Amino acid sequence: MNNLVKKSTALLVLVFSFFSCKDLSELNINPNGIEPDVVNPNLVLPTVLTETAKAYVNLGFQDIAGVVQHTQKDAWFSGHNDYDWGGDQSWTPYYDLLRNNDLLYQRAVALNLEYHQGVALVMKSMIFGLITDLWGDAPYTNALKGELGGADYITPKYDDQQTIYAGILADLDKAATLLSKPKASYSSIAENTDFYYSGDPAKWQRMANSLKLRYLMRISAKQPDVAKAGIEKIVANPTQYPIIDDASYDATMAYVGNNSGDSWPSNTVFDISGSNYRRIKMCSTLVKPMEATSDPRLAIWAKKVEIPLAVDATLPTGTDKIVNGVRYLSPDKVGSTAIDTDPNYVGLPPSVSQLPSGYNFNPTPGQTSYNPHVSYLNEIYTQAKGTLLKARLISAAEVHFILAEAALKGWAAGDAKTHYEAGVKASLTAWGLTSSYTAFIAQKGVAYAGTLEQIMGQKWIASWTAATEAWFDYRRTGLPALAPGPVAKRKALPLRFYYMRDELNLNKSNSGVAIEKLETTANSQSDGKNSAWSKGWLVQGTGKPW
Known part of the structure; x- marks a missing residue:
């Protein structure tokens, strides 16, 4: 015991001697970390790009795919199918991304790295664009300044949507200018840290100008003169304003598939249960028009129904049997229940x-069921990675459809037919179907x-x-003219x-001001103003979408 006490005392003396020689600020430094004021921008860039792309897919492949009726779920479905949302839709991950991106930008400015500045401004625009598109008014001018202290920055005011969109458009202009030089004019580009364009500033410039087209069309109902002038300026000067x-x-990011964090979200490689894939079904709202036009993308995105249904009035009463891979039912077995007997693709109605x-008479309904009478997603979506498994942040298809709409409005944006057809072709090309274009564009309903x-x-x-x-x-x-299904939370699609x-x-005071500016609707009454069915500035007074 005495030896133990002596050894402990000696250890304490040694510890206190060590600390007495060290300044406390030095002890706060992580020897394995990198301080923000010296970090290389190329170490921050991959996080900004990958996490933004993943966040975008997690929206567009999950609950928002349910809202626009691309897919439906048959388990854990209430948010996806029925818009049963609440106060847990957090923008914190988006502001976390913006803080990393702001560090990227500030370090690029300090080091006079124009390529990195331009990329950071493009990403800032896209992330703030998502925040205001999803929620409405939001912290913008005073956001990302918490280290300055004070209530104005710790609990920042909410800027209105008009201010945020104006800031986004200004930042995209600045980004396009910063990215307008030949690649050899820039320094410190590390191609392997740019997961979208491998360090190509010309492609980033196209993304900046294309995002500007997106946001100009976004505000077109509220500020048509601004939108018209901005789009016409880009179209009239293709050399100065190249686009996608x-x-x-x-602008895409491929999934690398090394672990659950960098794999396609519905993969069954790391989700051994397979539930993330198994729960997602094609929605009938999407399947029916694609089948009607022999759309070749349907076979890329969906599986054919495993066991089609057939109702045969010549069958004896009580018949329910599978013959040659088809489940035959007598009319009395079906009764008044609506079923889908399409032999190829069957979507789950919204x-x-x-x-x-x-x-569709699934014999094993329930949380872990497998429904052989409804189309699942194509099996490529069970993989962790693949040629077609990409986050697609903005595409040539989207850009051409924007310009087709602008031309249809009578704006000087080119020929609407030419852009429409180019949009269809670009989408087919993105899914490896260029050779199908000629036959598809001639289809009734597509021509x-x-x-x-x-x-x-x-x-859509x-x-x-x-x-x-x-x-x-x-x-x-208001297009396509989507309608909610019979058990949706409201009788209209949500707006925010x-x-x-x-x-x-x-941040009660500032959020309260933003909420008061929302416009209630017949569908938002039970929630109060902070409702998914209240209208923000962007749609107030437009009569859209309902």
């Missing part, structure tokens, strides 16, 4: 019931008819796995995310 006009310029796993409904319909299809854009387009135009509970509690 070919699928080879699409918000069809409180037990969607039971649709150009000169209507906004057709343009927005093809744009082309937004597969990037469905947030389809949602924002629907909100702005709820402001989260933490923000309402911790």
Whole structure:
């Protein structure tokens, strides 16, 4: 015991001697970390790009795909199918991304790295664009300044949407200018840290100008003169303002598939249960128009139904049997229940019931069921990575459809038919189907008819796995004319995310001002103003989408 006490005392003396020689500020430095004021921008860039792309897919492949009726779920479905949302829709991950991106930008400015500055401004624009598109008014001018202290920065005011969109457009202009030089003019570009364009500033410039087209069209109902002038300026000066006009310029990020964090979200490689894949079904709203036009993308995105249903009036009463891979039912077995007997693809209708796993006479309904009578996603979506498993942040298809809409409005944006057809072709090309274009564009319903409904319909299809854009387009135009199913939470599609509970509690004054500016609707009454069915500035007074 005495030896132990002596040894302990000696150890304490040694410890106190060590600390007495060290300044406390030195002890706060992580020897394995890098201080923000000396970090290399190339170490921050990969995090900004990969996490933004993953966040975008997690929106457009998950619940927003349910809103715009690309997919439905037959388990854990209430948020996806029925819009049963609440105050847990947090923008914290987006502001975390913005803080990293701001560090990227500040270090690029300090080191006079114009390429990195331009990229950071493009990403800032996209992330702030998502925040205001999803929630409405939000911290912008005073955001990301918490280290300055004071209530103005710790609990920042909310800027209105008009201010945020104006800031986004200004930042994209600045980014396009910064990225307008030949690659050899820039320094410190590390190609392997740029997961979108491998360090190509010309492609980043195209992305900046194309995002500007996106946000100009976004505000077109509220500020038509601004949108018209901005789009016409870009179209009139293609050398000065190059855009993503070919699928080879699409802003994409491939998933690498090394672990669950960098793999396609529905993969069954790391999700051994397979539930993330098994729960997702094609939605009938998407399947039916694609089948009607022999759309070749359907076979890329969906599996054929495993066991088709057939109702045969010549069968004896009580018949329910499988013959040659088809399940035959006598009419009395079906009764008045609506079923889908398509032999190829069967989509799950939107918000069809409180037990969607039971649709189409699934013999094993329930949380872990496997429904052989409804189309699942193509098996490529069980993989961790693959040629087609990419986050697609903005594409040539989207850009051409924007310009087709602008031309249809009578703006000097080129020929609407030419852009519409280029948009269809760009989407097919992105999915490896260029050779199918000639036959597809000649199909009834696809051949150009000169209507906004057709343009927005093809744009909606082309937004597969990037469905947030389809949602924002629907909100702005009411197209496609989507309708909620019988058990959806409201009798209309939602328009925004709820402001989260933490923000309402911790930034009560500023969030309260933003909420008061929302416009209630017949569908938002039971929630109060902070509702997914309240209208923000962007759609107030437009009569859209409902």
